[in-house]
Amino acid sequence: MVTRDDAQAILEQLAGPTALLRDDQWTAIEALVVQRRQALVVQRTGWGKSAVYFIAAKLLRQRGHGATVIVSPLLALMRNQVAAAQRAGVRAATINSGNVTEWDEIHQRVNSGDLDVLLVSPERLNNPEFRDTVLPALAADAGLVVVDEAHCVSDWGHDFRPDYRRIRTLIAELGSDVPVLATTATANDRVVNDVAAQLGVGRADNVPGGGRDTLVLRGGLDRESLRLSVVQAGGGAQRMAWLAEHLDSLPGSGIVYTLTVAQAHDVAALLRERGFEVAAYTGSTETAEREQLEADLLGNRVKALIATSALGMGFDKPDLGFVVHLGAPSSPIAYYQQVGRAGRSTDSAEVVLLPGREDQDVWRYFASVAFPSEAMVRNIIRQLEPDRPLSTPALEPLVDLGRTRLEMVLKVLDVDGAVRRVKGGWLATGQPWDYDEARYRQLDEGRRREQQAMLDYQSTDECRMTFLRRQLDDPGLTHGERCGRCDNCAGARFGAAVDDGAAALVQERLMRPGVEITPRKQWPSGLGKLGVSLSGRIGDGPAPGRAIGRLTDLGWGPRLRRVIDEPDGDVPSDVVQAAVKVLAAWDWADRPTAVLALDSDTHPVLIGSLARELARVGRLTDLGVLRYAAGRRPVSAANSAYRVAALDGAWSAPDPAAIAAAGGPVLLIDDVTDTGWTLTMAARLVKEAGAPAVLPLVLAATS
Incomplete structure (x- = not known):
């Protein structure tokens, strides 16, 4: 017979001798281990959801049941969970994209019964080899199936991943007595209902597929340690100057979230120049470097990681002292999840939102890839x-x-x-297959409502914690409740004013123009199917180019977006000056001798006037405009192969005599580069006409 004392003993192995099992934790463990029921647990970060499933896994193993399968969304989360399991004497391993060399050994341990817990990413569930050779044995002999961060299964969740929806198939193939646990900290009523429906867990009387008796544990979402603030510090330079001025005064070490990869690197670079121990952490950071950065933050060897949402769910540093957002996420659910990293075992942690006018532009961009x-x-x-x-x-x-x-x-x-x-x-x-247009339209409408809620959060005069808890449909929230800690309850702890001199220095740093454009190196596969005889490595493309800035930059981004969004006209003088600075700093092997503008449907005057100004200032031969060919196809495709096919033959051939007379590299001018294929195809044509090299220069890069 399993007792609460048995669970308490394992908890002490997991969390230390002073840890005490909560009543509701034991309720969940008893339901899974003794009663073999399903459970849906929606509890705030720090409540101890992982303790529930690790204790349940070990107790089930002791009773002769098979291994527990935990579906977990993030590598950082998996690493922390494996370490936690080992502390409790649980034999755990993970299969994910970061440990490919260990897969065969782990598969053998699964088949030999040498593992108590296997953590897998949702993507693994449909890997053909794993699905056909490993998963059947697990499903046939599983002691428990856990869906962690279960909000990811929902279209309404802030981290929707299609692979998560495959979990329902796994659950359907389990034996009728195999318990299932779904856990999350960040879900409102809509997401909870969607999770229950998707996974087939939930109250039998109101959830499709919830015919089995299911325990639903849903607790309050107040975080007593968090001190929420919103600081309206101004534009990008002012907000970064504010951060540099206040970072030392924030408690301990923490996380500074940005909305884009470019912003994360820009902020990290500026803070390092100011003497702070910080590093950028994004989705493009290599796995080994991520592990080291996480360890540095855990060990307080850095003041902060400047991160995108890649550092989120599952990163567990109980004494994280602060979370600052340089720009607002588009969803209150996402915001609550990210600020939940802070203050898990401290009396007080600072949470500061520094919203920017450009936030909504970033939201619109990410929504455009629906x-x-x-x-x-x-x-x-x-x-x-x-x-x-x-x-x-x-x-x-x-x-x-x-x-x-x-x-x-x-x-x-x-x-x-x-x-x-x-x-x-x-x-x-x-x-x-039916295209569920109503569902996609509903998702889009829900996304817009959440964006508006984030704008309302910034301007509300009510308790900020109450505002967030209401957005998440906290069942423990009472009318008129106030946390007594946020800036609206206890008064502002941070002023918004920034020293003008400090802001000017940051603005100068941010407005240093020049971003390298890496040339394309390989033609997309399958071009032959589209009638284009190009394949393999690109040997006749452009040299590495330059952009004045990125549209997502905190410095040049807003200025460049205005230039691109305004009606076509002559290039502004400040943009010309920035382009000249970029050229002056360019470390080319051979200086360009000529300049050539690309034709444009949207900005012919802007691009042409920039080319003429650079020709005048740099005393370069003005080759005019590379004109579109008659009957060219529109280039609207996002797909690389389709884009290259549309660009093949898009321009009339340039004059070889004029290029030969220029006698050197050609500066190729355009307004915006996104995929890089326009510059690649145009440069190929110019080189075929005799240019020894082509150097792209554009106003803006999209990322």
Whole structure:
């Protein structure tokens, strides 16, 4: 018979001799281990959800049941969980993209019964080898299945991942007596109901598929240690100057969140110049470097990590002293989840939001990569065959979608049963598929409501913690409740004023123009299918180029966005001066001798006037404009192969005599670069006309 004392003993191994098992933790453990029930646990960060499933896993193992399978969304979360499990004497391992060399050994340990807990990413569940050789044994003999951060299963969740929806299939294949635990800290009523429906767990009387008796534990979301503040410090330079001025006074070490990768690197660079021990942490940071940065923050060897949302769920530093947001996330759910990193075992932690006018531009950009149209999705299905797998790279040139969105659509179609992933690629199943336009429209409307809620949070005069708890439908919230800690309850702890001199120095740093544009090195696969005879490495493309700045920069970003968004006209003088500074700092092997503007449907005057000004200032030969060819195809595709095919033959050939007379490299001028293919294809044409080198210079890079 399993007793509460048994669970308490394991908790002490896990969290130390002073740890005390909560009543509701024991309720959940007893339901899973003794009663073999399903459970849905929605509790705030720091409540101890991981303790529940590790204790349950060990108790079930002691009673002769199989290994526990934990589906977990992030590598950082998995690393922390494996370490926590080992402290409790639980034999745990993880299979994820960061430990490929260990997969075979872990598979053998699963098959031999030498593991108590296996943590897998949701993407693993549909890896053909794992799905066909490892998962059946786990499903047949599982002691417990845990879906951690279960809000990810929901379209309404702030971190929707199509792979999470595959978990329902896994649960459906389990034996009727295998307990299932779904946990999350960040879910409002809508997300909770969606999670219950997706996973088939929930109260039997109101959740489809919830026929099994299910325990639902949902607690209050107040965080007694968090002191919430909103500081309206102004533009990007003012906010960064505010951060540099206040960082030392913030308690302990913490996290500074930015909305984009470019901002994370810019902020980290500026703070390092000011003498702070900080580092950037983003989705593009290599796995080994991420582990080291996490360890540095855990060990207080850095004052802060300047991070995107890549550092979020599951990162566990109980004494994290502060969380600052340089720009507001688009969802109160996402914001609550990120600030929940702070103050988990401290009496007080500072949480500061420094919103910016450009935040909504970033929200709009990320919203623009939503689920594509029905015609586009059905074209993907048509390209697949039932018996000959097609890989994602091979499929890409057949459809008008970029790689990231294509993979997302394929995963959704896989979950919906219209396609199936196998070794070698994707197959069509022949199953009927309906485009749920109403659902996608509803998602878009919900996204806009959440964005408005974040704007309201910034301007509200009510208790900020109460505002967030209401957004998450906290069942413990009472009318008129106030936390007594936030700036609206206890008064502002931080002034918004910034020293003018400090702001000017930051502005000068941010406004140093010049971002390198890395040239494309490889032609996209499958161009032959589109009638273009290009393949392999690109040997005749442009040299590394330069942009004045990125549209997402805190410095040049707002200025460049205004220039691009305004009606076409002559290039402003400050932009010309910035371009001249970029040219002056350019470490080219051979100085350009000529300048050539690219034709444009949207900014012909802007681009042409910049080329003429640079020709005048630099005493370069003005080659005029590389004109569009008659009958050219519009370039609207996001997919690389389609884009290259549309650009092939898009311009009339430049004059070889004029290029030869210039006698040197050509500066190629455009307004914005996104994928880099316009510059690549134009440079190829200019080099074919005799230019020894082509140096792209654009006003702005998108990222």
